[in-house]
Amino acid sequence: MQSAASLAPTDRANQQPDPATGDMLATRPHLSMHAVSGLLLGDVPLNAIADTLGTPCWVTGADILRSRYRELTGAMAEAGLPVSVHYAVKANDHLAVLRVLGAEGAGADVVSGGELRRAVQAGIAPEAIVFSGVGKSEDELRLALALGVGQINVESAEEIVRLSSIAAGMDRIAHIALRVNPDIEAGAHDKISTGRLGDKFGIDHRDILALYAQAAGLPGLRPVGLAVHIGSQIDRAAPFRAAYRRLASLVDALRAAGGQVGTIDCGGGLGVRYRDENGLSPRALAGAIRAELGDLGVRFAIEPGRWLVAPAGLLLASVLTVKRQRDGAPFVVLDAAMNDLLRPSLYGAWHGILPLSAAVAAGPLSPAHVVGPVCETGDSFARDRMLPELRPGDRVAILDTGAYGAVMSSTYNARPLAAQALIDGGRWACIRARQPVEALWRDETVPDWLQRADLPPLQDRLR
Template identity: 50%
Template sequence: MNHFELRGGELHCEDVNLARIADEVGTPVYVYSSATLERHYTVLRDSLVGAGLKDPLIAFAVKANSNVAVLRTLGRLGAGADVVSEGEIRRALAAGIPGERIVFSGVGKTEAEIAFALEVDVAEINVESEPELHLVNTVAQRLGKRARAAIRVNPDVEAGGHAKIATGKAENKFGVSFAEAERLYANASNMAGVTPVGVACHIGSQITDLAPMEAAFRKMRGLVERLRAEGLSVERLDLGGGLGVPYFNQPEPPSPADYAQMIGRALQGLDVQLAFEPGRMIAANAGVLLARVLHVNRRPEGRNFLVLDAAMNDLLRPAMYDAYHDIRPLRPRDGAPETYDVVGPVCETGDTFTRDRQLPPLEAGDLIAFMSAGAYGAAMSSEYNSRLLAPEVLVRGADFAVVRPRPTYQDMLDREQPAPWL
């Protein structure tokens, strides 16, 4: 469920007319619904608890949407943060999420990032290779600390909505094999700077079938049982994220309740704290990208190009993943649908959001919304073609606030300086 709906013929976010935001803030602009963020988090939390799962740590994947206001909205409900850089740790802390609810993942943590994570006392560092385990141990000893570490396992299970977001196969760069995991966990238990607290996995993103998840989770259960049989303590099992969301062109994915019940079956009787790293399932349908039609280029050969003021630098997913986003006019007109190629102004053909899309009739000046843009939208945006970053707006009820303003061109230029000889 999301809180974007037509009222009186105009698209609203909660109780705010989206056209009002477009007029006051300008376009392109990202808009997020507090009510949707809160609902998606609480539905997942309540489903997990309702399935009898012990004290789950739900660490929102900051890479999906790193806006501090979004993180604070979720943090106030008890969410933690799954982070993959020092910058994301700092964003989580700035949002009021304490270190004890932060999980530090990623295959390439630097020495400085590990040190910072230890200084702020994160809940766990997900270790993804043997060299990284030794680096964590070295840094922790130098600081006089013990790092709480989990060994991330690659369960060799294929899943994910696109090859670029599948992470659980042996050929992917993430994690270690089960055999390596057992050896590394035992080694970690003898290290002066490491306390192994658990094991972790994450097999991909936009997964719409629970079967590969269940297969991976049952493998992880077996690993926990083998480690305990060797006399090793395993306090936490991190199951990652990846549950898909509806992008309006796909069948409805499994519900959080179905997901939780599956986990309950797979892990029944296993006394361990569970951690989760959802991102897309919480944020995607909580946000839209608003854009304005610059003009409609009607070609003699019959193609209609709908040229927007938003571009691939604002919303990269279609160019990078061939991703589908539902497109809705903010003030839909009556009339027969027309077929459009929806494009942006960036100087390359890849700046195409969709081809041959049937939409209500549109004209220059009309406003449209890219739906399901709350995850991997603003977080992946750039200033390609020296275009200014789109601002971000958070709505609560009848109120809205700009939570990341649009920079000025001077702001953009001030970040650079000429070399002394220029």
């Protein structure tokens, strides 16, 4: 069953009404509405950031990242679990985010050479990095071995053989975990489910015993355990417990055959509240690990991404125009678009939308379609959303965009990447300037035979 966050707007006819402004603020204590300053993240008025950096603009709260990391690690410690936390860099790879979480003690879970370099650049030690991913190139594996990453999660029989050859040729030992595909339906959106046999990820659980023994006999490899990741935005403990139960039986069988298993990477996937979901608490995840794997005498790793960073981020946008229709709700056209925040177009994902002005937010509600200016019908953030009247120039915050927001942005329609800001306590700083439009073609070249000497530079035409 899909969560409300993964349902397209037309699939919600029988859902409860969207949460009102007060409800969204009540469930997000880091946000508040000041009568004069408007919407605040922590102690910082978001209008102040928009005044300085313009819109669209991403905003991330460092204090929220720290608070959620501590809640997560506290739940694991309370359950008595020896756990290392490896932040899933794919959720939000900004160096400032990595620096904040790394300073809290987080390692990193990476899925590319670029993410690996980013994590190291941010100060995360290579030995605290797990390299996951179904398609690692030879260059990426060489980089991982050269840096000395703590663990490589292998995802196929072919990768085991290839990694052995590379590691032996470099005279290195690769500490590996075999990623198990447990054939578990996690209940999340189809595009973010990763633990079913029809998915591209992991090794069929029926092949683990043979491949673990094969890996143990190959040069350059040291199998240390198993890994699993069944999907994202999971809001029930049952799928985790089913996957971990399968891993426990595999550990028993591997040990009975003489295998050494000292680590289990439990993956990530904790769901968060976007609309009205319950999400899943860190205590519930810790309970699932404790119940199914706690007696195995192993060390654990987890790979949280969305749960740590989604609530810490906002996308600020301004209303460009309000397009009235003869029939139906008006289109509120923002200066943010699907090239900035792709999730609604890609997954039908629901994100809360709040005006930055307290006066506007207090107005009567009516349905509106909130869209972007990109030349695609799918460039839509919300349909028939109950909102106060918005006028050109009004600003809004699109909530819970800290995960899979800025990191998935593109420059489609020749739209430069938006600015980014970080709030830390009562201070804030720009952590990425708005991309200059000239940067969109700075690295492009035109062959000599297509050059035109009679065309003056663009800047001369704008004088």
